[in-house]
């Protein structure tokens with residue numbers, strides 16, 4: 001900020017000085033009267049004002065400070081007005097030259113003299129209209145457009161009984177359920193076990209056991225297995241480690257076969273990162289490193305162990321739609337795996353994990369390739385076997401029977417009584433072994449056969465995506481405001497400011513102190529705190545946009561009133577922050 005500007009603020013903003021006529025912040029430094037715009041500014045009642053005390057700015061507006069969303073102009077393409085800001089040679093007066101880590105993509109407030117119409121699809125038109133501003137670009141940059149202070153685009157579904165401008169607090173945040181789910185997952189990811197006896201491995205530390213049962217069976221892989229969450233020492237990210245106890249590596253190539261799984265990129269296959277052997281557990285263990293999905297459950301845990309509130313095991317039929325969802329996901333995973341010239345091999349329900357509602361993933365790919373490496377079974381045979389495993393998995397879930405092998409025919413009949421003939425036919429097709437010389441099964445044939453169900457699974461995934469996009473767009477605003485609050489937090493109340501003239505009552509930055517009170521410390525006429533999220537959001541958005549609207553700030557001792565525009569405040573914030581970023585010795589701090 002230039003000297004001239006500081007001088008102007010000092011000079012024109014003291015209510016007691018004889019030359020003060022409380023309205024102007026004109027750049028020329030001349031005093032002026034309160035404009036009608038300033039007079040309608042939302043008044044600020046400082047915290048210290050006792051009940052019934054007349055405020056010094058009561059002349060300006062005697063109303064108590066209330067946030068009235070109706071006063072916010074709705075943003076519509078028709079009233080899309082541009083602040084009166086001029087651009088010289090495309091430079092931005094407000095922009096700090098120093099690096100600003102809190103600044104998001106430069107959504108500059110400085111506008112072309114020709115208004116930018118975001119509804120215009122033809123960008124070449126824009127370029128020709130504002131040729132001096134919109135230079136032809138080879139790389140994408142965020143389109144320059146005015147940052148309106150009334151953001152939070154209303155994306156449905158909407159409550160019917162609210163007026164256009166009314167908002168509920170939870171309109172600004174993601175739904176509770178989603179927030180809770182994400183938060184629990186974050187907590188699980190960061191969870192550590194104090195006094196853990198688990199060892200630290202070469203590249204992984206802070207192991208946390210994920211197994212809930214102490215009983216370990218060796219039925220699936222031939223070795224008892226354990227699952228841990230661990231932190232990589234290389235990148236600090238969390239991974240899932242599956243340890244097979246007592247495995248002795250006899251052929252180096254066995255473990256190398258794991259790298260072939262890097263070719264598989266499927267949403268239904270947990271990515272295999274690495275495999276190695278270790279003696280850190282006091283035995284000879286084989287470790288598989290895969291991606292980690294917090295709070296996932298195996299299909300056994302999800303479908304076979306639910307209990308009612310009396311602790312009794314219940315068995316309810318899994319809805320057919322869910323089964324078709326699983327079938328679609330597994331079909332697509334097998335397609336990826338077979339295309340990569342590999343076979344899934346392990347589709348045991350205890351090795352298929354549920355990572356979100358109806359979202360499943362194969363969690364134990366590559367393991368049998370290593371532990372049964374010596375058998376050298378032909379790929380074609382293993383791929384054909386995948387269809388059989390697939391059929392058994394669906395049959396298990398549909399009939400709530402973990403061992404349908406024993407009475408497969410009876411289980412298929414039971415499935416036919418509960419579900420559609422189409423589902424029964426699909427499972428039967430998967431379970432029927434192909435006898436040479438009959439043609440082998442192919443995953444492409446299978447996918448064509450279930451295409452109608454794939455389409456509906458695809459559609460529900462589009463709906464989920466829409467919902468999440470709408471949540472994300474809301475969080476976009478929160479992220480932006482958080483950065484602004486972080487910025488304000490870094491400049492306000494720093495101990496280094498004590499004794500700094502700029503922050504003293506005659507200093508230009510004094511306004512930032514008062515603005516902080518104005519935003520966060522509103523009180524009513526009785527001096528009781530008024531906590532209004534709407535007020536805070538509105539103020540911060542206006543500050544971020546640097547709008548021309550003026551507000552009156554009252555000093556804590558009620559002796560001074562400052563009329564200041566958000567544009568001025570924004571300059572002050574950026575100036576103070578810019579100085580802070582210059583570091584000690586260089587700036588004024």
Ligand SMILES: Nc1ncnc2c1ncn2[C@@H]1O[C@H](COP(=O)(O)OP(=O)(O)OP(=O)(O)O)[C@@H](O)[C@H]1O
Nearest residue numbers: 210211217227240291292293296297298350353363
């Ligand atoms: N990639 C992963 N990310 C996060 N958690 C996982 C992952 N893979 C497995 N898990 C979780 O680890 C736990 C233990 O898995 P495991 O395969 O040992 O199942 P299990 O039911 O104990 O089977 P078994 O009886 O064969 O040991 C399960 O709760 C599972 O959801």
